[in-house]
Amino acid sequence: MRIAACIGSALLVLIAGSPAYAADAPAVKAKAAYVVDSAGTIHFDKRETARLPVASLVKVMTAYVVLREARLGDTVTVTAADVRHAKSNGATTAALGKGERLTVRDLLHGLMLPSGADAANALARRYGPGKAAFVRKMNATARSLGLDDTRYTNADGLPEPALGGYSTAVDQVELARRALANPVFRTIVGREVHRVPKSAVHRAHTWRNTNKLLSQADDVAGVKTGYTRAAGFCLLFAGERGGRQVIGVLLNDQNERRFSTAERLLDYAGSQITIG
Known part of the structure; x- marks a missing residue:
């Protein structure tokens, strides 16, 4: 009996100290989710390859294309x-x-923080040139990045059911990884507020980030929030945990829940990195 008790105690110690018995992943009620770190470790996946609408997460690709096409000091009317x-x-x-002239840098803040469809339209019109040409650039860029389960129909993520835009959780995380490698993009999406002082060519603007995380x-x-009735509440997020960059996405969730779930997923990934 004493031998059995000792063996049992030893097993309990091994189990408690084993990464295989780390804390359970948080409950995720979003329709699809995916979380991965910069070492390539997947910390959570749920319907990660399902093709779904992603609402304003589309604007991440809009910003990515603009940053490749434009100079930050360019002005757009x-x-x-x-x-x-x-x-x-x-x-x-x-x-x-109407008639305001703003720099690309400021319009990118207007695109990503308050999620301005007006900013998206202005940028797509200028750097297509024309919206149709800009969408072609978005889709060509998606192919070049290996986002084979992503199709864009516009620059803002507004629903167009007849055209059928979609992406996947895996593709959105990969796009975020590529975009965050650009220091300008990373700075923009990490800001809670951006102010544009009044000038002779535009009004004063104060834009607050919709990302409560x-x-x-x-x-x-960062990275980006999104919502349409078809897509539900979406959140593409990133953070530093355990010395690694962790990027994740929640597709078709509830409004406030997406932020608390994302925080738990980031911390869960951090705990796995530490244990590993």
């Missing part, structure tokens, strides 16, 4: 069509006005 596009579709806006958790690097 906002048109009535840019303003009308956002308002008529009930989309989130950067509150741009930035103020809710430590060492978070």
Whole structure:
């Protein structure tokens, strides 16, 4: 009996100290999710290859293409069509006005922080040139990055059911990894607020990041929120944990829950890195 007890105690010690018996992954109720770190370790996956609408996560590719095509100091004139596009579709806006001239750097903040469809329209129109040409660039870039389960139909993620845009959790995480390698992109998506002082060619703007994770958790690097009725609430997120970059995505979740779930997933990945 004493021998059996000793063996049992030894087994308990081995189990407790084994990475295979680390803390359970957090519950994730999003339709699809994927979390991976910079060493290539997958920490969570759920329907990660399912093709789904991703709402405004589309704007990550918009920013990625613009950063390859434009100079940050270029100026873009906002048109009535840019303003009308956002308002008529009930989309989130950067509150741009007809005739304003803003730099690409500022428009990228208006695109990524308040998720302005007006900023997306202006950038796509300028750097297609024209929206159709810009979408072709988005899809060509997706192919070049190996995002074979991603198809874009516009630059802002507004639903167009007849055209059938989609992506996957795996593709979104890979796109974020590529985008975050650009220090300008990384700086923009990591900001909680960006202010544009009034000038002779544009109004003053204050844009606040829709990503609550930035103020809710430590060492978070962004990346992007999204919502449409078809896509549900989405969140592409990244942070530093255990000395590694961790990137994840939640597709079709609930509004506030996506932020708390993302925080738990980041911390869970950190705990696995530490144990490993």
